[in-house]
Amino acid sequence: MQFRQAVQNGAGVMNFLVDENIPLAHEAFNVQGRVTVFSGRQPSIQDLAETEVLLVRSVTQVNQQLLQQASKLKFVGTATIGTEHVDMEALQQRGIGFASAPGANADSVGEYVLTALLALAEQQSWQLAGRRVAIVGAGNTGIATGKRLSALGMQVGYYDPPLQEQGKQAASYMTWAEVLQADVISLHVPLQNNGRYKTRHLLAHKELAQLGSSQVLINASRGAVINNQALLQRQQEKPLWLILDVWEGEPQILQPLLEKVAIATPHIAGYSLNGKVRATQMLYQACSRYFAWQQAAPDWQKLMPDLRAESWHCDSTLNQQQLAHWALENYPIWRDDRKMRERGVDAQGFDALRKEYPPRYELMSRHLECDRLSDDERERLQQLGFNL
């Protein structure tokens, strides 16, 4: 109906090809043309032949081979932060426009790390306040994570030589030696295979050997930032506390490593529905600018289910246990961990878990009603992502 209206209104009839896991894309883009949805990692040759706008996730390799099959392609959008699956040079050579979604799922990743750490701390009876955290990569996801962990009372420092060398100030920079001594190390760097700031195997045998067995290592960036063979060996000899969302060689992970991980998930740290919809919005805006669309943008608030009605009441003191209770009620991370162990061992199961991922909402989607709060407590809760 909307498509017919667009044609009648004289709007350009453009052919969009969209990954099925980009929520609200169909609703948003069908006003601009014909939207075909594809599933799996690579779209079909037939669909590509007619496509003018291709919207993908990180599992689709946008390379020379794909581009050869898409002679009408004008624009590629990826609903992700990481862009290593897109051959930018090839796009430039062919004059194809491009957009990604920087920062769209940063809060989702921050909440993932917060929830995972609180879950583990409750399980092991650890107090997190006062412990030192090293955030490796002080970009959108790193800062979103650091902000939450410092609101727990943890001492957060950042390691980011590219930023530091540009003279950009993060709250407090650490040296690499300090990173390796932190109680918790959380990785938030892009995967870079070469160059001065190479991150592939940033942690390999040598670095892992320097860590103590009480340290917590979290990877919600890209699997290959840690050499997974070296990590497995380390776990077999003297295990660390590991929280892994990403795995080298996804979707086929190193199976024996799964048993050695405290919390395991199938690359879903950024999968809050809020984060995914924010990415769709960003791609819509990028397309709208690129093609100079005249129509008003969709009413995202109407399209997105609103959970604010489901409020929580805060009637106890704000201790770690209470915060863990809310975080885990909002995002039951142990459910993801269980499913990962049941089905994530092979490539098919890993992909299926991601494809069938249930809607997960960020803490801001609910309302927290508190009777009495000091200014400091209010600020801390807001920093943790609560909507007061």
Ligand SMILES: NC(=O)C1=CN([C@@H]2O[C@H](COP(=O)(O)OP(=O)(O)OC[C@H]3O[C@@H](n4cnc5c(N)ncnc54)[C@H](O)[C@@H]3O)[C@@H](O)[C@H]2O)C=CC1
């Ligand atoms: N698990 C998941 O679901 C998600 C994973 N990611 C991954 O996390 C990565 C980071 O995401 P954002 O924080 O949004 O990216 P960003 O681009 O905002 O920040 C990355 C930061 O890493 C720094 N960096 C680069 N090389 C470095 C090195 N060798 N050592 C230390 N710092 C270095 C950069 O200077 C930058 O400040 C993405 O590239 C993506 O691969 C992102 C979102 C979700």
Ligand SMILES: O=C(O)C(=O)[C@H](O)COP(=O)(O)O
């Ligand atoms: O944004 C990124 O970068 C991510 O890692 C995504 O959250 C992962 O999503 P997919 O595109 O792999 O579904």
